[in-house]
Amino acid sequence: MRSATESQKDSAVLAELIRTLESWKETVVIAPDTPDADALASMFSLAKAFGDGDGRSAKVSLPENSLSQRLAFLHEWANLPVATAEDFARADGFVVVDTAKKSRCNLREDVPEDWDRGRTILNIDHHASNTRFGTVNWVVGEASSSAELVYRLLQAWGWPIDPLYASLLYAGIHTDTSGFSLPNTSKSAVAAAAELVERGADVVELGERLCRSQRLSEFKLLRTIYANTQLAADGRIAYSTADYQEIADAGCSAADVDDQVSVPRSLHGTRLAMLFTEGVRGKTRINFRGDSGVPALPLAKAFGGGGHDAAAGAIIAGPVPEVVAQVLPEAESYLNRLAQKP
Ligand SMILES: [Mn+2]
Incomplete structure (x- = not known):
């Protein structure tokens, strides 16, 4: 359980994340190299929410060959444009999800080493070992998944969670808890999953795609x-x-x-x-x-x-x-x- 002080700290960071996101027009959302379903789900749902806002656009950092065969469907569902080096140069700031250290960011080869060039990085993660490389860091080691954190962020931001968001986020929580069977299967993880099912997460299709679709x-x-x-x-x-x-x-x-x-x-x-x-x-x-x-x-x-x-x-x-x-x-x-x- 998070203590009262920790929850207060969470709401202060959430408010800062939302304030920053709302001040931007263009962003690139970044996940770690060899992204798993949680990383992809977090990146896609956050980028979608940002890009669905008035006059805003979000791209995702997804170099070729970094998607596994089994998880490629998540990108098809999210249908988001992939960031080019120009998008990196133009972005007002960056969101990095599910990535414990900056060097693990999944970047195309033509993106320069100093890609952030002093611009704001929002770092959202549940790895206890996160190096807090962001300008704003929301690192919750006891969260089941980054998807659970993104879900909380989208809720605080007032985003309507439609079935597509719900399915993406459910996929992240489901896989990071290994089908609700690992010690990180907390009450809040199960509660978030239940809410996502209520909002239309396609449990059966996801079960089929994630657990019974081996190439x-x-x-x-x-x-x-x-x-x-x-x-x-x-x-x-x-x-x-x-x-x-x-x-x-x-x-x-x-x-x-x-x-x-x-x-x-x-x-x-x-x-x-x-x-x-x-x-x-x-x-x-x-x-x-x-x-x-x-x-x-x-x-x-x-x-x-x-x-x-x-x-x-x-x-x-x-x-x-x-x-x-x-x-x-x-x-x-x-x-x-x-x-x-x-
Ligand atoms: Mn994760």
Whole structure:
């Protein structure tokens, strides 16, 4: 539960966010690289709300090849223009959603490194590790998802939530709570989802698209990840791998690596699950998932990563076997240290 002081702080930040948004004519909304459904839902619904206002226009930062095959439908539904380098140059300010650090912003290659050039950045996120890189930062570590935060923002702003907004936001909450089954499935997350269903979120279509619409390529990647799953530390650690060639052989790319860590995570007795993938050649991405009592964030941070206690990630230069050899002993001693704590 948020304390009274925290709620007061929230309403002050919300008021500032709304004041700033209303002072702009043009903006670009940005999500992290390899955006998941929550990042996309948050980016699209906020950009739509902004662009639906009188005389305002919003574009989304979505470089080619950064959408997974399974989530491309969210962009089709939202039907929003993608920002060019000129849009970045022209924007009055920027909104960044679901992105823990500025360097993770998903930008086209022709967007200059100093893309914000001192302009205002509104940073809306639920990652506890967020570096608060924005001009205005609304970071709520205990929120289920960025979509839940955007929903609260749109409500405070007085936006009518039609079925399209409701479906987008529901998709974000549904996926970030892994179908309302992770520890971040708070009362407020479930309440927000119920309100979104009331406002027309298409639960059945979203269930079909998000949970029962694997492309054969994604299915092949899963087969590899099942086959590569290993146990360590007497079964307390379960991990799997997919190197660059295996991902390519399945017909997938880095954008298609999303929640497959749920495969090793699903084994009984697992305290810590890890997935090592080389979506980009020479760089191994690790997804960490901890059981309750095993926060994944400190471990991810030890390797320069970030995220939440329940779900965290890091990227290490090097091929998969090398990175596994580096991370696995650390992970095991981390579990041992936690076990020794009174
Ligand atoms: Mn999220």
